[in-house]
Amino acid sequence: MKSAPATLAFVESPVQLLNLLEWAHTATTDLTVVVLSPLDPMSRGQLRRMAELARGEGITVRWEEARGGAAAPFRTIGGLLPLLHGAGRIVIGDPFSRYVQLLLSITGARDLTVVDDGTATMEFIAQLAARQPLTRWHRRGRRGPRDLLFAPMSSAARRRLTPSRRRTVEVFSAMPVDTAPPGLTITRNDFAWTRARFGPPRITRTSDLVGTSLVETGVVDPDRYITAVASLARTHHATRYFAHRREATDKLHRLHIETGLEIVRPDLPLELIARRGPIGRTIVSFPSTVVHTLPLALTGTEVRVAVCDIDPVWLTATASPRAQSFLAGVTGTARDVQRLTPMGSAPAAGR
Incomplete structure (x- = not known):
């Protein structure tokens, strides 16, 4: 059985995978990318093309039909457990994703990296610095039953994404950062790989x-x-x-x-x-x-x-x-x- 990679990444959109390639261009690591495939055809098509580019860079890509029915999340997470337990670094693209938040609650990785998911990264850093719940900016204030159900998991994810003596957290971003919590490492993405x-x-x-x-x-x-x-x-x-x-x-x-x-x-x-x-x-x-x-x-x-x-x-x-x-x-x-x-x-x- 193949051993767990040093770095395990989870992406759900083409932009996240692009920015992961930009991050990998600056880092030297044994990297496996897990694509948690969305359902909409346009996103899937772009992700397929981006996965081809990633494989061309020598990166291992694992495509997961993570939303293909009620049993899909259990099947996906069950198959990922050995990788989650063995990876030393986890890279994610969307800290607001409930899927990603669930995966963060399972891993024991000491090092975490967040690569850009567009302008949402700005909101993530601001909320992390203010110790606020992780909430997408376009969501209204009212919280429904699903929000209340997943609230403990969201709170746990925010704690995991807060730097501490036991854990390093890096944000790899092209977005402007005004205020960041103490200990958070900000690495500039200048699109060197793309250029x-x-x-x-x-x-x-x-x-x-x-x-x-x-x-x-x-x-x-x-x-x-x-x-x-x-x-x-x-x-x-x-x-x-x-x-x-x-x-x-x-x-x-x-x-x-x-x-x-x-x-x-x-x-x-x-x-x-x-x-x-x-x-x-x-x-x-x-x-x-x-x-x-x-x-x-x-x-x-x-x-x-x-x-x-x-x-x-x-x-x-x-x-x-x-x-x-x-x-x-x-x-x-x-x-x-x-x-x-x-x-x-x-x-x-x-x-």
């Missing part, structure tokens, strides 16, 4: 827009979002819209009809798509991870990244009270980007 493997890209004369799942998460009104995208497309002469992997098909169809934009469903994270090219001379995004990561991935090119703030009137009535301040912080802390004033704030239907 070494891909590009430089061919740059077109037009602009590209980057989509967001803020409508799907209930934060932004869909009518206002489409109006804003149309206005940005006209102003910046954009021809393509790179869809977020969680964007709904019907919304994307409506975007295409109303804006004329070519809708692109990327088969890899946007940092790799942009680095491979062709890519627009200007990339326009709403507040999201890419306003922090694309300037790093495209260092040395002439591509300009611009970010359009979210107008408060675009928010839905059910959006989290923290939504506006969090999104403003994502934009305000971005480096090497152009700030754009919100546009296209026509009244939403039914209001």
